Amino acid sequence: MGKRAMYFKLLSASLANRRARTATILAAIIICAAVVSVVTSIYRDTGTQFGKELRRYGANMVALPRPPANFVDQSLADKAARSFGDRLVGYSPFLYGTVTLKDSEVVVVGVRLAQLEKVSPYLKITRIGTGRTLVGRRLAEKLELTGAERLSLSFAERKKVFNVGGIVESGGVEDDQIFVDLRSAQELLGRPQAASLAYFSVLSPIPRRSALISNKAGNDHLQLEPIGRIARSERQVLDKVSALIFSVAGMILATSALAVATTMMAVVIERRREVALKKALGADDRGIIAEFAGEGLVLGLVGGSLGWLLGYLAAQWIGRAVFQASVSFAATTVLITIGTSLAVAVIAMSVPVRLALKIEPALALKGE
Amino acid sequence: MALIKLDGVSKTYGAVNALDNITLAIDKGELLAIMGPSGSGKTTLLNIIGCLDKASRGSVIIDGADISPLSRAELTKRRRETIGLVFQQFHLIPHLTAVENVMLAQYYHSLPERTEAMEALARVGLEQRADHLPSELSGGEQQRTCVARALINRPTVILADEPTGNLDEENEELVMGLFEELHGEGHTIILVTHDQEIGSRAGRQIRLAHGRTVAAGQHVS
Ligand SMILES: Nc1ncnc2c1ncn2[C@@H]1O[C@H](COP(=O)(O)OP(=O)(O)OP(=O)(O)O)[C@@H](O)[C@H]1O
Ligand SMILES: [Mg+2]
Numbered sequence: 001m002g003k004r005a006m007y008f009k010l011l012s013a014s015l016a017n018r019r020a021r022t023a024t025i026l027a028a029i030i031i032c033a034a035v036v037s038v039v040t041s042i043y044r045d046t047g048t049q050f051g052k053e054l055r056r057y058g059a060n061m062v063a064l065p066r067p068p069a070n071f072v073d074q075s076l077a078d079k080a081a082r083s084f085g086d087r088l089v090g091y092s093p094f095l096y097g098t099v100t101l102k103d104s105e106v107v108v109v110g111v112r113l114a115q116l117e118k119v120s121p122y123l124k125i126t127r128i129g130t131g132r133t134l135v136g137r138r139l140a141e142k143l144e145l146t147g148a149e150r151l152s153l154s155f156a157e158r159k160k161v162f163n164v165g166g167i168v169e170s171g172g173v174e175d176d177q178i179f180v181d182l183r184s185a186q187e188l189l190g191r192p193q194a195a196s197l198a199y200f201s202v203l204s205p206i207p208r209r210s211a212l213i214s215n216k217a218g219n220d221h222l223q224l225e226p227i228g229r230i231a232r233s234e235r236q237v238l239d240k241v242s243a244l245i246f247s248v249a250g251m252i253l254a255t256s257a258l259a260v261a262t263t264m265m266a267v268v269i270e271r272r273r274e275v276a277l278k279k280a281l282g283a284d285d286r287g288i289i290a291e292f293a294g295e296g297l298v299l300g301l302v303g304g305s306l307g308w309l310l311g312y313l314a315a316q317w318i319g320r321a322v323f324q325a326s327v328s329f330a331a332t333t334v335l336i337t338i339g340t341s342l343a344v345a346v347i348a349m350s351v352p353v354r355l356a357l358k359i360e361p362a363l364a365l366k367g368e
Numbered sequence: 369m370a371l372i373k374l375d376g377v378s379k380t381y382g383a384v385n386a387l388d389n390i391t392l393a394i395d396k397g398e399l400l401a402i403m404g405p406s407g408s409g410k411t412t413l414l415n416i417i418g419c420l421d422k423a424s425r426g427s428v429i430i431d432g433a434d435i436s437p438l439s440r441a442e443l444t445k446r447r448r449e450t451i452g453l454v455f456q457q458f459h460l461i462p463h464l465t466a467v468e469n470v471m472l473a474q475y476y477h478s479l480p481e482r483t484e485a486m487e488a489l490a491r492v493g494l495e496q497r498a499d500h501l502p503s504e505l506s507g508g509e510q511q512r513t514c515v516a517r518a519l520i521n522r523p524t525v526i527l528a529d530e531p532t533g534n535l536d537e538e539n540e541e542l543v544m545g546l547f548e549e550l551h552g553e554g555h556t557i558i559l560v561t562h563d564q565e566i567g568s569r570a571g572r573q574i575r576l577a578h579g580r581t582v583a584a585g586q587h588v589s
Contacts, residue, residue: 282448
């Protein structure tokens with residue numbers, strides 16, 4: 001038997017020697033690991049889920065032309081949208097213009113019709129036909145629209161015909177506007193590749209990268225900024241939720257560490273004669289530390305792994321129950337959970353180990 | 369030249385004088401019995417010779433080296449190289465077998481070696497019981513395992529504090545016989561005992577009272 005084999009023999013003997021204590025410590029570490037696992041999973045995945053919930057409120061970023069420019073270059077807005085990667089929930093440029101319809105003036109809005117509900121979810125759209133164009137509710141009443149109709153819009157010398165497919169209602173200015181396909185609006189208004197502004201719906205927290213785009217694109221006459229009120233309140237909600245989650249997790253962590261530390265203290269006191277014997281047989285401080293640290297590592301590793309599994313399952317359930325989404329497996333969560341458990345176990349061991357180092361070897365010869 | 373030499377050794381615990389100015393020389397190969405009433409300082413003396421504790425005053429020379437100025441860490445190193453210990457309460461690790469308990473002393477000393485540990489167990493007549501846990505051994509067998517553990521690193525001196533204190537007469541006889549055999553082979557052994565009969569089997573006795581030696585070699589009834 002080599003030195004290492006004897007070391008592991010001693011470790012397993014120590015752990016087996018006090019099953020109840022080992023179980024207590026393991027339970028404390030498992031609980032702590034499960035909490036870390038749940039929190040990191042939820043924060044990582046459902047933090048995103050939570051952001052998605054908030055995205056029901058529509059666009060939270062806007063790109064505006066930077067003066068003296070009057071229009072946003074659509075290709076730049078597209079580029080900005082691409083830079084958000086998979087955090088982009090919805091995006092559409094908006095081009096506004098005043099056109100003539102049956103001798104009166106109306107505001108026409110060129111948008112990506114497929115994205116309209118994502119960036120402006122407060123619009124209530126009622127389908128009335130197969131056409132793509134949407135007419136504001138008040139305007140539709142004024143025009144006495146009864147169903148799918150064709151509307152002829154003219155601007156300067158140009159004229160275009162649109163098939164009405166739905167009524168749009170918001171209770172605001174949109175009720176007097178006509179929403180048409182962006183490309184058609186650009187052609188009609190003679191503004192190819194141009195938009196008045198562009199709206200983005202981006203998952204919170206908005207990546208810092210956007211600040212870079214803002215500056216870089218800013219030079220190209222594009223001003224990208226969060227829609228103040230919405231972005232700010234989203235951030236506040238997220239910050240409050242995470243502060244709450246992290247403080248609760250922190251308290252559970254501290255409690256587990258305390259439970260491990262006090263249990264180990266009891267173990268050291270119970271086994272002070274055994275420690276004294278080992279010292280009497282020639283164990284030095286390093287040897288004593290190695291044995292306790294080894295126990296800490298084993299308990300941290302086993303407890304951390306079991307706790308991670310438990311937390312992963314719990315996170316699945318919470319994800320499904322609260323956010324109707326499954327929580328994906330993430331290696332970082334495993335690492336963070338096991339790393340935290342090891343840290344808790346080793347830190348909690350440090351006080352009892354100091355106690356063990358103080359035990360006098362002479363105690364071995366003392367009568368009961 | 370004495371193997372162990374104590375010169376003016378005192379040990380105080382607060383106001384208690386556990387040892388008071390002890391001067392003592394022990395030759396190589398001696399079987400020495402330390403006797404005296406409870407609280408007279410026998411264990412304290414053994415602790416100091418065994419590098420388990422430090423004297424408050426005086427010098428302790430083992431095998432030509434003065435151990436009194438050594439730090440605790442240095443004492444630990446000296447202890448595992450020169451001292452073999454046998455305890456009244458055996459102190460075997462309950463979840464290790466007899467042979468593993470012997471190997472534990474090797475582990476802290478240098479390297480665990482099963483064949484050597486088995487030889488030591490054979491020396492105390494326990495090779496058949498090597499793979500049993502302490503709970504499966506009789507008191508006498510446990511104490512013989514302890515003797516094997518004390519022998520395994522070839523110590524300069526074996527210290528035994530009341531080694532037969534927890535044994536019945538038959539096992540006491542076995543263990544004492546073992547010490548006599550080891551003495552015959554040239555081992556230096558220091559034995560603490562209350563028992564007059566056991567003390568008389570030693571080559572020499574010293575008697576302690578209130579931390580001092582009294583009438584070395586003489587029997588006081
Ligand atoms: N760690 C200590 N702290 C305070 N006093 C101590 C300590 N160790 C021993 N003493 C005292 O020193 C004296 C000698 O104790 P020691 O253990 O050497 O006696 P002993 O001869 O071995 O007794 P026994 O036969 O009962 O084992 C006693 O009065 C004891 O109370
Ligand atoms: Mg004693």
